[in-house]
Amino acid sequence: MSDSAETNAAGKSPARFTIKVIGVGGAGGNAVEHMASAGLEGLAFAAINTDAQALSQLTVGKKMQLGEKTTRGLGAGGDPDVGRAAAEADAAALKKLCAGADIIFIVTGLGGGTGTGASPVLARTAKETGALVLGLATLPFEFEGARRHQQAQQGLEQLKGAADGVICLPNQKILKFVDERATVEETFRVANELLSHGVRGIARMLTRAGLINVDFADLCAVLRGRHAESACAVAEAAGPHRAREVVEKLTASPLLDAGQALAGAGALLVSIEGGPDMSMADVTHVMDHLNRQCDNVQIKFAAAVDASLAGRLSVTVIASRRHARVDAVAADKLETTFLTPAEAARPAARLVPPPPELTAERAGQLLQQHGGGGRTRPRAGKPQQAQLPLEIISKGRFDKSEPTLHQGEDLDYPTYSRRGMALN
Amino acid sequence: MFDSPSIIAGLEIGTSKVCAVVGEENESGALTIIGLGQAPSRGVRKGEIVDFELAAEDIRTAVAEAEQMADVEIRRVYLGVTGSHLRGLNNRGYHPVASVDREITADDVQDVMRNAKAVSLPPDHSVVHTVRQHFLVDGQGGIQNPVGMLGARVEVDVHVIHGVRNRLQNALRTVKGLQIEVEEVCFNGLASAMAVLNSEHKELGALVIDLGAGATEYVVHANGIVKHSGVIAVGGDHISNDLALGLKVSLGRAEQLKIEHGNAIHDDGVRGQTLTLNSPSGLIEKTINLEHLRRIMAARVEETFELIAQALEKEGFSDCLRAGVFLCGGGAHIPRIKELAGEIFDLPVSLATAGSLSGTTAALDQPEFCTGIGLVKFGSMQARGRTRGGRGFFNLRGALGSWLGRR
Ligand SMILES: Nc1nc2c(ncn2[C@@H]2O[C@H](COP(=O)(O)OP(=O)(O)O)[C@@H](O)[C@H]2O)c(=O)[nH]1
Ligand SMILES: Nc1ncnc2c1ncn2[C@@H]1O[C@H](COP(=O)(O)OP(=O)(O)O)[C@@H](O)[C@H]1O
Ligand SMILES: [Mg+2]
Ligand SMILES: [Mg+2]
Numbered sequence: 001m002s003d004s005a006e007t008n009a010a011g012k013s014p015a016r017f018t019i020k021v022i023g024v025g026g027a028g029g030n031a032v033e034h035m036a037s038a039g040l041e042g043l044a045f046a047a048i049n050t051d052a053q054a055l056s057q058l059t060v061g062k063k064m065q066l067g068e069k070t071t072r073g074l075g076a077g078g079d080p081d082v083g084r085a086a087a088e089a090d091a092a093a094l095k096k097l098c099a100g101a102d103i104i105f106i107v108t109g110l111g112g113g114t115g116t117g118a119s120p121v122l123a124r125t126a127k128e129t130g131a132l133v134l135g136l137a138t139l140p141f142e143f144e145g146a147r148r149h150q151q152a153q154q155g156l157e158q159l160k161g162a163a164d165g166v167i168c169l170p171n172q173k174i175l176k177f178v179d180e181r182a183t184v185e186e187t188f189r190v191a192n193e194l195l196s197h198g199v200r201g202i203a204r205m206l207t208r209a210g211l212i213n214v215d216f217a218d219l220c221a222v223l224r225g226r227h228a229e230s231a232c233a234v235a236e237a238a239g240p241h242r243a244r245e246v247v248e249k250l251t252a253s254p255l256l257d258a259g260q261a262l263a264g265a266g267a268l269l270v271s272i273e274g275g276p277d278m279s280m281a282d283v284t285h286v287m288d289h290l291n292r293q294c295d296n297v298q299i300k301f302a303a304a305v306d307a308s309l310a311g312r313l314s315v316t317v318i319a320s321r322r323h324a325r326v327d328a329v330a331a332d333k334l335e336t337t338f339l340t341p342a343e344a345a346r347p348a349a350r351l352v353p354p355p356p357e358l359t360a361e362r363a364g365q366l367l368q369q370h371g372g373g374g375r376t377r378p379r380a381g382k383p384q385q386a387q388l389p390l391e392i393i394s395k396g397r398f399d400k401s402e403p404t405l406h407q408g409e410d411l412d413y414p415t416y417s418r419r420g421m422a423l424n
Numbered sequence: 425m426f427d428s429p430s431i432i433a434g435l436e437i438g439t440s441k442v443c444a445v446v447g448e449e450n451e452s453g454a455l456t457i458i459g460l461g462q463a464p465s466r467g468v469r470k471g472e473i474v475d476f477e478l479a480a481e482d483i484r485t486a487v488a489e490a491e492q493m494a495d496v497e498i499r500r501v502y503l504g505v506t507g508s509h510l511r512g513l514n515n516r517g518y519h520p521v522a523s524v525d526r527e528i529t530a531d532d533v534q535d536v537m538r539n540a541k542a543v544s545l546p547p548d549h550s551v552v553h554t555v556r557q558h559f560l561v562d563g564q565g566g567i568q569n570p571v572g573m574l575g576a577r578v579e580v581d582v583h584v585i586h587g588v589r590n591r592l593q594n595a596l597r598t599v600k601g602l603q604i605e606v607e608e609v610c611f612n613g614l615a616s617a618m619a620v621l622n623s624e625h626k627e628l629g630a631l632v633i634d635l636g637a638g639a640t641e642y643v644v645h646a647n648g649i650v651k652h653s654g655v656i657a658v659g660g661d662h663i664s665n666d667l668a669l670g671l672k673v674s675l676g677r678a679e680q681l682k683i684e685h686g687n688a689i690h691d692d693g694v695r696g697q698t699l700t701l702n703s704p705s706g707l708i709e710k711t712i713n714l715e716h717l718r719r720i721m722a723a724r725v726e727e728t729f730e731l732i733a734q735a736l737e738k739e740g741f742s743d744c745l746r747a748g749v750f751l752c753g754g755g756a757h758i759p760r761i762k763e764l765a766g767e768i769f770d771l772p773v774s775l776a777t778a779g780s781l782s783g784t785t786a787a788l789d790q791p792e793f794c795t796g797i798g799l800v801k802f803g804s805m806q807a808r809g810r811t812r813g814g815r816g817f818f819n820l821r822g823a824l825g826s827w828l829g830r831r
């Protein structure tokens with residue numbers, strides 16, 4: 001990792017950190033919008049997208065359209081190469097967007113075109129400005145299909161290679177938080193809520209002058225260079241049994257794989273916040289239990305008192321996966337000659353090759369294809385952002401059941417949409 | 425109280441409800457329904473169990489309720505099965521008559537039946553039913569009992585219903601886990617048809633459609649025999665799901681909208697009309713376009729009927745259904761469903777009830793109980809066939825023994 005962030009950390013008092021939260025793509029924009037409206041204070045929000053329509057529906061302070069000239073504001077069409085080319089075309093503007101921030105959160109939904117393609121570019125650009133860069137990314141639902149998954153995985157690898165750390169929120173896990181009858185919209189709202197908690201938790205952890213502080217270096221030690229995505233969960237409880245309850249919530253959280261993420265954690269960062277009534281017993285209880293959950297891992301922890309939390313206890317946990325196995329797999333895929341001992345000792349994230357450079361020619365080609373090239377994209381009848389793209393919502397409650405196939409047609413998709421009936 | 429042989433219980437593990445029905449047969453063979461229990465079904469999707477624990481709980485609840493009402497203990501059930509994996513096919517068995525004088529014997533009949541059952545199935549499939557249709561002697565068909573006739577060659581047509589063994593066993597295992605014996609299994613569609621049709625309907629030709637929550641079953645009878653059967657894993661849940669997605673409401677809300685404002689037919693009468701949904705606190709939550717609701721729903725119901733109509737057309741049954749179409753299952757409650765079916769099948773349509781049984785009080789005479797009541801009727805026929813030592817209508821024993829895993 002660059003030294004700059006650590007220098008930053010050492011050189012400034014926490015309260016004066018500038019934190020920017022940038023949403024990339026449709027999902028990222030919506031999540032950031034949610035955070036802004038949830039009143040996360042002290043953070044600067046921005047949204048970037050190739051899709052002008054989606055951007056126009058956001059109220060966040062700073063909005064930036066990517067690849068405007070070439071995609072004509074029509075979005076990336078689900079193609080990460082287009083998203084990436086658009087971001088690269090606007091690299092200068094992105095740099096300006098990042099300038100002056102100490103920490104940049106990149107919030108995105110991986111799997112589509114813009115978020116997947118543009119986020120790694122943004123992360124690289126942000127790093128160049130000297131900021132600490134954390135990615136918060138959702139991964140597609142299982143039902144979104146193999147292609148989106150593959151795209152998301154590639155995007156994740158690239159983002160991990162470019163950012164200091166990435167925290168992952170697989171959408172599939174969110175299903176465990178919602179009633180099975182919840183609509184996709186409701187499910188996404190929960191996703192946005194969880195992302196929001198994560199950003200808030202981490203931001204507070206870093207900016208709050210506490211009893212016990214964690215700093216950039218601590219956070220980086222947990223997140224960085226591990227070639228494994230981290231998980232983040234936030235839990236809150238009130239009342240006389242708050243310490244026990246908050247631990248129960250955390251160990252039951254789907255985001256931590258019901259405690260398994262703790263057992264398998266390679267590094268752990270815990271931030272405990274409470275009101276002036278928070279006792280040493282509260283803190284000890286939480287730490288003891290988390291300690292017991294994971295074997296042999298050093299836990300960094302922070303504690304802070306906040307008058308607004310009177311009677312309550314709020315705990316943020318960031319756990320990065322132990323990755324010996326993951327590293328081996330990733331290394332396998334690379335040329336073995338690349339793995340000299342010296343190389344191997346370096347943070348694993350550095351073993352991920354940067355995405356192959358797009359040639360100017362190919363970039364132009366891609367942008368042409370999706371934008372000006374004269375071919376009108378089949379967007380006309382397609383629902384806009386408020387309704388999610390059909391391919392995402394289409395099967396509702398039947399997402400997980402065996403498809404009802406009839407002569408090659410999946411009858412689980414609504415009849416009206418298969419028959420192309422317009423509802424307006 | 426013990427369940428005497430005259431007590432017969434049917435169990436349908438449906439997608440929307442688990443339903444247990446108890447019948448009592450008197451000495452003269454008259455069947456009376458004396459108990460019915462049901463529980464909302466939580467562990468079933470598209471007619472098949474996906475959550476064994478929940479399903480077991482719901483079965484227990486339904487059975488306990490039926491036991492209480494009938495004041496008997498249910499030890500054994502006739503179990504209904506359905507699911508997209510079930511298939512119906514017609515097969516013909518051949519057999520040369522062995523005796524010198526060419527008189528057909530009971531042995532010949534047994535042999536030809538065995539040959540008819542030797543259908544080549546995918547290796548993971550098992551036969552659920554082999555329903556005898558008719559015998560042919562030297563090519564002459566329509567014979568009910570060929571024993572004693574003269575001929576060189578006897579043949580039999582059968583309707584075979586088969587399905588994936590493991591998936592059939594899921595239901596069986598769950599029931600057995602509750603210490604309830606499964607007497608025999610029966611395809612839900614056949615059970616419903618048994619409850620709904622009398623012998624005249626079967627003779628004239630009738631199509632029974634059971635519109636359930638997770639699956640739609642259909643069975644064709646004509647000339648007194650089962651001609652065709654099928655399952656489409658589409659049902660009321662799909663209507664609700666389509667509404668939830670199309671109207672952007674939760675599934676629970678969609679189900680409610682379907683029941684309160686649904687219709688099988690969309691016409692211009694509702695153009696421009698809207699519904700206002702209120703939240704529990706009385707605040708206006710959302711406005712629903714009634715026209716959209718009707719169009720989304722009509723499209724799904726229409727499609728379901730069309731798929732069945734296409735299947736029947738392919739088999740050439742369109743002209744032999746003189747008693748018409750009988751609709752049962754919860755979907756039969758949909759307003760104007762009769763009218764829609766009439767348009768699509770171009771046949772007379774009746775909303776079915778299981779009224780042909782005595783003891784079916786108005787409360788029980790609901791279309792969604794047809795399968796459960798039909799299972800009791802099926803059980804009574806099978807039991808009678810067994811005690812007489814004769815051949816039952818359905819030739820199940822041999823086929824099932826292997827995977828039913830009993831006796
Ligand atoms: N949390 C959240 N996730 C979303 C939302 N919309 C889409 N997603 C997820 O994000 C992925 C990328 O979608 P999207 O952001 O629209 O694509 P992009 O605009 O090309 O980046 C999808 O595959 C979904 O899994 C949303 O509103 N909120
Ligand atoms: N009035 C109605 N309008 C529309 N659908 C109805 C109505 N009443 C019941 N249904 C639907 O019928 C289905 C239940 O039918 P049922 O035969 O009990 O299903 P299963 O046997 O699969 O459990 C449910 O999908 C329910 O929504
Ligand atoms: Mg988008
Ligand atoms: Mg049913």
